[in-house]
Amino acid sequence: EIVMTQSPATLSVSPGERVTLSCRASQSVFIDLAWYQQKPGQSPRLLIYGASTRATGIPARFSGSGSGTEFILTISSLQSEDFAVYYCQQYNNWPPLTFGGGTKVEIK
Amino acid sequence: EVQLVESGGGLVQPGRSLRLSCAASGFIFDDYAMHWVRQAPGKGLEWVAGINWNSGKIGYADSVKGRFVISRDNAKNSLYLQINSPRAEDTALYYCAKGQQWHFDHWGQGALVTVSS
Numbered sequence: 001e002i003v004m005t006q007s008p009a010t011l012s013v014s015p016g017e018r019v020t021l022s023c024r025a026s027q028s029v030f031i032d033l034a035w036y037q038q039k040p041g042q043s044p045r046l047l048i049y050g051a052s053t054r055a056t057g058i059p060a061r062f063s064g065s066g067s068g069t070e071f072i073l074t075i076s077s078l079q080s081e082d083f084a085v086y087y088c089q090q091y092n093n094w095p096p097l098t099f100g101g102g103t104k105v106e107i108k
Numbered sequence: 109e110v111q112l113v114e115s116g117g118g119l120v121q122p123g124r125s126l127r128l129s130c131a132a133s134g135f136i137f138d139d140y141a142m143h144w145v146r147q148a149p150g151k152g153l154e155w156v157a158g159i160n161w162n163s164g165k166i167g168y169a170d171s172v173k174g175r176f177v178i179s180r181d182n183a184k185n186s187l188y189l190q191i192n193s194p195r196a197e198d199t200a201l202y203y204c205a206k207g208q209q210w211h212f213d214h215w216g217q218g219a220l221v222t223v224s225s
Contacts, residue, residue, distance in 0.1 A: 034211035043203060043215040044153065055213065087153055091210035095167030097143070097155040
């Protein structure tokens with residue numbers, strides 16, 4: 001099983017700041033990596049797939065990078081609606097498909 | 109518009125059974141893999157099971173293998189999860205998710221399953 005590790009667990013930021021979230025895989029997943037956003041009381045929403053391709057309707061302030069075992073989700077200028085929990089997920093090798101533990105982005 | 113609507117959740121006693129359903133619309137159902145993903149209260153996301161378009165490839169998380177059964181009926185645009193011998197640790201919100209390759213591009217609102225005596 002590929003283990004996904006996200007850091008930090010919680011990030012306190014102010015609106016307008018640049019945010020960088022990290023996701024590490026226990027073995028290479030090439031670029032088979034997706035990012036999701038989940039707001040309280042809502043279902044997750046796909047942000048990024050293929051490590052760097054934005055999903056339909058996702059604002060350009062969200063970007064993904066990386067390959068192999070190290071991945072980054074960047075929010076260029078945090079908006080109020082971006083406060084949420086972010087999850088990465090590998091889909092290179094299944095079963096199982098695996099998620100990271102999540103990073104909570106909260107208001108500073 | 110893609111819609112995924114789960115049903116069948118509720119309170120179930122340990123060792124009994126429960127079947128979740130997911131009604132899909134707004135896309136060609138039998139073109140896509142489908143999945144169940146769950147989230148225990150206050151916890152992260154856990155993939156439970158997935159099934160490809162023609163049921164030719166099925167996979168399970170180790171935590172549910174041998175107890176849960178995923179299936180689909182393409183004629184009815186429906187996905188199912190049979191939960192057998194549930195345990196307290198299976199208590200969670202169960203999401204139906206549409207697969208795009210093997211990530212998830214649309215999610216339902218979830219069905220809550222509570223396992224308790």
